Amino acid sequence: MSRPSVDAVAATADSLLAGAFDSAQMPDAVERLRQLFDGSKACLARLGPGLTAADAIATNSDEVMQRRCYEDLAEDFIRFAEGLRCVPIGSVYRDNALFGEAALRSSRAWQEWMAPQDMYGGLGCRLAEIGPSQWFFDVQRGQRQEPFGDDDAALLQSLAPLLRRIALVSTEMSQVRWQRDETRDALDAVAMAILLLDGELRVTYANAEAEMILMETDSPLGLHQGRLFARNSGDQRLLKQGVEAALRWGEQPLDQGRSSLLIRDRREGRPALSACLIPATPITAGSRPRRAMLALKRLEPATDFVAGCRQLFQLTEAEARVASALASGQSLTQAAAVQNVRISTARTHLARIFQKTRTHQQSQLVSLLRSAAQPLRSR
Template identity: 55%
Template sequence: MPRLDVDTVMSTIDRLLVGAMDEGQMQAAAEAMRQLFNGSKACFAGIGPHPDDWASYATDPDEALQERCTGELAPDFIEMGGTLRDIPYGAIYRDHEVFGAEALRNSRVWQEWMRPQDMFGGLACRLAGNGQAFWLFDVQRGRHQEGFDAEDAALLEKLYPVLRRVVELRRHIGRVTIQRDEARGALDRIAIGLAILDQDMRITYANEGADEILADPDGALRLRQGRLFARQPADQRQLRQLVEGALRSALDPLAHHQASMILHGEDGSHSLSACAMPAPPSPAQDQAAGQVLIALRRLETATNLVACARQLFDLTDTEAKFASALASGSSLTEAAEAQGVRISTARTHLARIFQKTNTRQQSQLVSLLRSAELPLRPR
């Protein structure tokens, strides 16, 4: 092979590292390796006995052939993978040496997949594995090219640590991305706003519900340079105390602190309930830094206690009417008479209301409804 300069090799390594961090750049990384080895085709591939183990980042991918690879040719690829499984990681091998030149040329994989892509001689190495599944890098030379020589093998051997690291990063980041996207998708489906704040009230994450609340120009909350602010000054002081209390409770779970509050909009109406709790730190986060999860929920007009109770605690319409009557000063007997039900039925409704609102006494329920607080489950 022609003598390579250091800049060319380093440029290729840069492309590999970019691909490790961004899946969309892995094909470009494979192309950089193809050019480095003057090959006809290059590929990072995941092989294993189960389709979930399969992956491919190849130069100039042929979609029709890729479908055959994971379809009718899949058993042949699994069998080939079993042959490669005994090769040590980092050991450089040539296709024809492992499978036998004649056996390889007679195989369906070569006849129907490799030959149509001008893959007449391959140089490869296994990079990383998990059980029977593993990743490899493979570069091919075409029909009219010279085969790989000792210098090519030596270069691939030197690049092996970089290639292995690229695959390990890609696998790890891929798992994190899937978990992150699934989590965000689930949070976006929740009918309340969820936001994570740091100690300086900066938002580090907000789901779709929180984005909608913060985008309301007349709402009770707004952003200033990435920090969360309440529209009313009195609410801002209480919001800051809410966040500080949640941060303290992360260090001392038994410490008492205010867990929720009502935030007022431009016209002074009760527009949002906010409930704060410590957010678990991410693996990369300083444990001492601390973050707070705030749950935000729009409230209907505070005077409509039936709608408020229904919205906050998922009460049925009948349960909400009982709860509203009690919060307005009626006794259970009076509430039962107003609803036209027996006192025993009223007690059944009250028991369900206690369960849903996480209260035990009628006085606690009345206090809770009058302040429209969101209760936290006890630890």
């Protein structure tokens, strides 16, 4: 065959590098390799235990034939992997010479998988050995094509270092994708909504529970052009301030008042959400996180206001009884009398309630409790 142009080789190398980081682009890269060698079929693959369809990228792929490779013919290909162990990493081989033409063509793998796909003479390179598995690249010539020559072998030898790096990076990226998918599955199983936000409130990730909340028409939170927003303007302001505070955590301690929010819709019958904001990335000296994590929990209606206060503000039973009395319009003296406690004890409870609700005056506290009452009522 005529030697490919420098531009063709460079374009193939660029395509391989893109495919190493984005598996969706790898089939195009392997197709470019096939064309580079004027082959009938090319394959970049792992051979070894536990073969799956994700372990090989092949050109001219037939789904039925590919499935056979990972099912009833898998043992034959695993044996081929063992035969590759005698080839030094980065070395080019011819499969007829390595396995013996007679032995190769008497195998089920050749008769039932390779020959039907016009794979009559292969040129390959062993790229890496990772545990019991072998990574290799193989390109085939058809029955009516000329066998690979020395120029073809020299070209593949020159590409071997790049192909080896591609195989190693692809393996690392597969592990990263597996860990990412495993993490997403775990987060989807959590009964809490998790979102990642940037400084403009753009949502870069949402688990299954968060997606459900954002799709609900009666949710206090929504999504507009990829940005999170609270339907209540006051909560929107607090949400924005909370994200900004989380993104400044590397420079100053996070204000507890900014990190915990009650997001509610004041329209009748609408549910409320308890929200917590923290940095989503590790903090190092002098650095700022790039994302904030928003954790949301639905506030289920409580059977009574006392239980609701305990749920919302982490009050004790006694503190919640005092808070409920104040919200109903009683004075602190009246609340103490009803609860059969001293006024000094009631004042102690009130001080702790102020601290937990981040309020400073009784009127402010009552306003907060009454505004929070709606989502706490029984259905």
